[in-house]
Amino acid sequence: MGDVLLTLDGRQIHAQTGATVAAAIMNNEVMTFRQSITGDGRGPLCGMGTCWECRVTVDGRAHVRACMEPVRDGMEIQTVPAAWYHPPKGWDRCGSREELSADVVVVGAGPAGLAAALAAAMSGSKTLVIDENPTSGGQIWRADRVAGPTRRATALRQAAEDAGARFVHASVTEATLDEIVAVRPDTRPLQIRSTTIVLATGARETWSPFPGWTLPGVVGAGGLQALVKGGLHIRGRRVLVAGHGPLLLAVAAYLRRRGADLVGIAAGWSRGRERALLPRLLTRPSKLRQAASLLSSLRGVRRWYDARLISASGPDQVRTATIRADGSDHTLDVDYVAYGCHLVPQTELARGLGCHIDRSAVLVNDLLQTSVDGVFSAGEATGIGGVDLALVEGTIAGYAAAGRHDQARRHLRRQRRERRFADAVTRAFVEPMGPESLHGDTVICRCEDVSWRSLSCFEGANGARDGKLATRCGMGPCQGRVCGPINQAMLGWAHDRVRPPLQPTSVETLVQRGARENEHD
Amino acid sequence: MTASPDVLVVGAGIIGAACALRLTEEGMSVAVVDRPRPAGGTTAAAMGQITVMDDSDAQGALTLWSQELWDALAPSLSAIEHDPCGTLWVATNDEELDEARKKEQWYAAHGIESSLLHPGALREAEPHLNEDLVGALHVPGDSVVYPPNAALSMLEHAVRAGATVTTGCEVRSVDASHAVLADGSRLHAGAVVCAAGNHTLGLLPRPIPGAAIRPRKGHLAITERYPGLLRHQVVELGYLRSAHGHEDVSVAFNGQPRTTDQVLIGSSRQYDRTSDNVEPDVLARMLARACRFIPALATCSVVRCWTGFRPATPDNLPLVGPAPDAEGLWLAAGHEGLGITTSLGTAQLITDGILGRPSAIDAAPYLPDRFAENSHG
């Protein structure tokens, strides 16, 4: 793979073809991507396009997510906002709206979406799959931008395409029962009419805030993995993995295989609960093999149980992290903290469609139909359960969406088995989120720099709207995707209402999207 | 809540909040009630421009007086993001420039500072406006606030002066000196001020001949932060045509710089809409209009869109004063697209009315019974 040449804040840098802008920036020892509204330096957090912390100016266009944007030869990147207001370099008017139709539209091409697309297409439905990532695979099978996509994702996508499914690269920003609206990478809007929708939007990481969690270098665990897959060099870097949820061990093993120097794993769960998973593993040989391989990749890595990350510090980026474990505090020198507190389902589209939500997940019946006719959901969106559950749910939802209930039912037993296993994994590794490590000035809403002190008085279900109006919490570009789950856990906030567009969208795209038929250009 | 306060204010939008503040400042005991929360109605959706409007003498008098009251009050309110950014009324052609000249004369006659900008000066004042604009009227005295916090801050002051604010209180009806709640219980007071926005007239014991409040839907969109993109509130001179027109959907450009460096883009006007959903075609027209005035907006990111319902009356003036035939019941509602501005003048009119003293401006044009045949004129 070749090199591309670009400029970063006026200096020439090299990057690998296929890498993300975020990886290119960090590989050049720049960790601060932007200044927050109170002047704090910030860098990538989620690595997957939901938190908007990594936004930079690219070729004169401000607020571009560096983790989602591939590098191009001659690209100009700025981490400090510059004179942007002339039409950006190379900017062409956004094209007029493109219209498509399908019987079944699948949103998300992760394991669940791929399986759903395959089942629906094999049943003879005209099937369209939309994902905002250029390659299919979702989070677990996220393509390594430099080395290429994963085998399983490629094979499943190929099978779905062979069965007639069509794949589209776009972000869905709006969904009603009549149409789905998505935005192409070139900002052009796409309008899709369909009779049936399958929401396979997956999950994102969540974090319990602690002093220092906004420092550049404190990154999501899955987030750091995603950044490395986007081309970030991790070899020889000192990484502390901390938090809870089963993803942490998978990420730690991955980072170590890529040459990271793991200074330790500060696990929030207890050794006893982890051990209690063993009997169940013994009944599932394939999972036992996975677990064994995971543990062998982590051999020799220091592990603390019942541990808590209590602070991160370093003037400009994280230099040390302090954990509390075994009754004392340990301060470790680090280059990165890979931190996560498990996952939350991505339910924004489902909520926009009016689907009922139960304990943060899309509520579905046994055939994975939501409370809204014609809308199905599968995978992490219906509750966190991992890749095997996502695959079988995708298959059920795909068949059910195509009207093949008989076929769908054949997979129900396997689904129950995976669900039981997933629940056992949750019991082993997941901790409730608590406000123990919060200080009054710990930032909760990273887009608008709203502190715990100013939010803690907005308790209860109404807090979402009251707190939002009074403090701007959740009003930034991430639209509460980061602070929402935190405030729900700590303050009992209800989900706030979703309104389109579900993510920041350019003015021109919205103009084209709403233009009446005869008003195109 | 006090057993029987001097005044019960129904509705804690900007109008109710301002009334509560002024009444407590006069030493009265005040109880404010609202349904789910204070400042959650139209007030939460508004742009927050404090402006003097010349569309009628009565509107001019109320807005001008209100602006003076705002300038005096704003420094004592907290977190209201008060920004004395001024307004630019921009002209796309000579006809509109004539309108700007007339406006200038009107402002001059009322002692308000304003000046005509030729295209060069306009470019200097606002570098990113479309170069084809032929000029503008600059009104430096106008300002901008963040409406929900303005209402909350007024309530906070009122509470500090002894007022009570009770939420979760659904009022079913109001009458002379009492309100009936949804659970059938009654709240008594020396006087009742009904400031329930769009819902005000439905709470009254009997209709007021000719008076009406029609919800008028408006769309807004706010961008990401773009430092230096916009410095003044910029309004197209065609705005009043939109505000007073009776088309099914009308759209006029109104751009507002926020202290956060975001640009708030408005606005649309529609009657007879029940859903508060963002309508993609209306949003598209509104944003296209915005790009016509500020071409650089085209590539900017919109982070949120929402709608609100302006409480509109037949003659575009609010209903402020005693309810006919119900001694002790007062109305303060129907401020259409100017309620943030006119909240303070309204509160003063109500306070003066309750205390039985004359106001600094003539109260007659706003009296709720003005629509009746052979009323005050």
Ligand SMILES: Cc1cc2nc3c(=O)[nH]c(=O)nc-3n(C[C@H](O)[C@H](O)[C@H](O)COP(=O)(O)OP(=O)(O)OC[C@H]3O[C@@H](n4cnc5c(N)ncnc54)[C@H](O)[C@@H]3O)c2cc1C
């Ligand atoms: C950052 C991260 C890393 C992870 N890494 C691992 C791992 O290493 N090992 C492991 O076992 N599990 C991992 N997981 C758990 C993972 O969620 C599941 O294992 C599995 O990927 C779930 O499959 P899914 O199809 O339900 O969802 P996902 O794989 O999350 O797929 C959802 C897809 O929907 C797309 N999407 C969502 N919203 C939109 C929209 N509005 N428009 C267009 N596209 C949209 C996303 O781009 C994504 O491709 C990770 C999770 C996260 C969040």
Ligand SMILES: Cc1cc2nc3c(=O)[nH]c(=O)nc-3n(C[C@H](O)[C@H](O)[C@H](O)COP(=O)(O)OP(=O)(O)OC[C@H]3O[C@@H](n4cnc5c(N)ncnc54)[C@H](O)[C@@H]3O)c2cc1C
């Ligand atoms: C898009 C848009 C832009 C605007 N821009 C501006 C601007 O730039 N400048 C400006 O001056 N004005 C502007 N306005 C107008 C301004 O928002 C309104 O005129 C003003 O907010 C009206 O305030 P209110 O208190 O009468 O109504 P509301 O804010 O609606 O308050 C009424 C209150 O009464 C309560 N209530 C109603 N019924 C009951 C009941 N039965 N029991 C108990 N409580 C009840 C409600 O819950 C609510 O809190 C704009 C409006 C819109 C929609």
